[in-house]
Amino acid sequence: MIYKDLRRSIIVGHRKPGERLDLDVLAKGYGTSVTPVRDALQMISQEGLVTIKPRSGYFVTRVTLKQLDDMLKLREILELASVELASEKITEEQLDQLEHVHAGYTGEDDESYDRYMDENRHFHYLIAQSSGNQELAETLGRLHDRLVRFMVMCRVGATLESRHALIIEALRKGDATVARQVMLNEVDETRETILEGVIQESGSSWHLKVPDKKITMFGEKALPGDVICPG
Amino acid sequence: MIYKDLRRSIIVGHRKPGERLDLDVLAKGYGTSVTPVRDALQMISQEGLVTIKPRSGYFVTRVTLKQLDDMLKLREILELASVELASEKITEEQLDQLEHVHAGYTGEDDESYDRYMDENRHFHYLIAQSSGNQELAETLGRLHDRLVRFMVMCRVGATLESRHALIIEALRKGDATVARQVMLNEVDETRETILEGVIQESGSSWHLKVPDKKITMFGEKALPGDVICPG
């Protein structure tokens, strides 16, 4: 439970990169001792979301621009392979699931933004699963988790719905070429949006020492005014 | 230290899949308490090498034939992307490093087999790094770590040297097409060797213990027909 909650709070951007994660504070917040919190942080650090400075502390991992660019390029490789394989192997049932997830896309009011990102993740994860290669799906999912906070920060997602519809259509036809091309467009657009947004923000408060130590345990929403620092 | 040592012992196949990892025994072995061992196992489990059954125990992860096949296909995707990017971006210094690692390949006497696999890993990791994408390199490296034990088991590696020389040659020329093709051949050959070897071995000493209860991560189901590799 602690693992999932902590991980989610980092992924969606409630915890900012560079922020210190105090064992005692977290333990108090969850009403447990530090041991489960330690275990959770150790696990999360293996996914690259948390950095451990021995004898010093736990911190939300800071990401450099190069790392971000690398992640986005890797995502492109994996998403393209994924959609290509899926166009051959996807089943009717999986197509229906895709449609269902896609239909869940509502407006982009701020309060539903978290759910929106969840569904975007779900959409891409479903395609990866439809490739028939679970390893590919898991790898892509983990990568996606590390990218979501930047998507949230840069308000990626405004123009995703139409592309998603096109992808579903191409997959239904089994047209690998079109599916691949549309996916390439979406991934490229997302990449550019993120990189531009991040570069723009870079002057303000990229490396920071968070003065406000507000630490809330459960379900805090990302407010419009929140400055989310890439590190 | 414990993390690295335990991880290595699993990767090289010293610990067999399905084997129980007793906290107390390991702690005694390292001369510490169980806490550091716990931390190490938690971390290793995030890489998929160890499976945790809550309130029951820690076990070296068993791999199904499907999972193995998925991993090998994913490896193909990543290795091809890797060598393709590297053919454009690789530097003279990196080429020299590749030559040096390649030259380190000696015979295949059994006692140097571990070192041999280390060097094979190093070779592919260097190429991935030469792609300029560190994320790609690390993802491929993690995947490779999960595959090494099967390579060792199936004595993959006999005919790798000549292909490696061809790859270096193609990279030096910047010939992406040839490099890609040779890499494809090597990866395919490795895959077939592993799958054949695994299927052949499946009758003898593969399951050390009960085949009815299977331990898998991510809650996926074990199909009755699944061959459980090795141990």
Next chain:
DNA sequence: AAATATAAAGTAATACATCAGTTACCGCGT
């Protein structure tokens, strides 16, 4: 004389050990 750098001491956080408790598994008996 003032400012900066360095060193030392104190504080705060993690890492590890020990202990208590719960649970699953195995064997025995019915």
Next chain:
DNA sequence: ACGCGGTAACTGATGTATTACTTTATATTT
């Protein structure tokens, strides 16, 4: 074959030690 009990393993808590960071004081340099 089913159920019950015992044992052994993991999980979580508490306490202790080690380490890193911060602050302060002193000395040196400008």
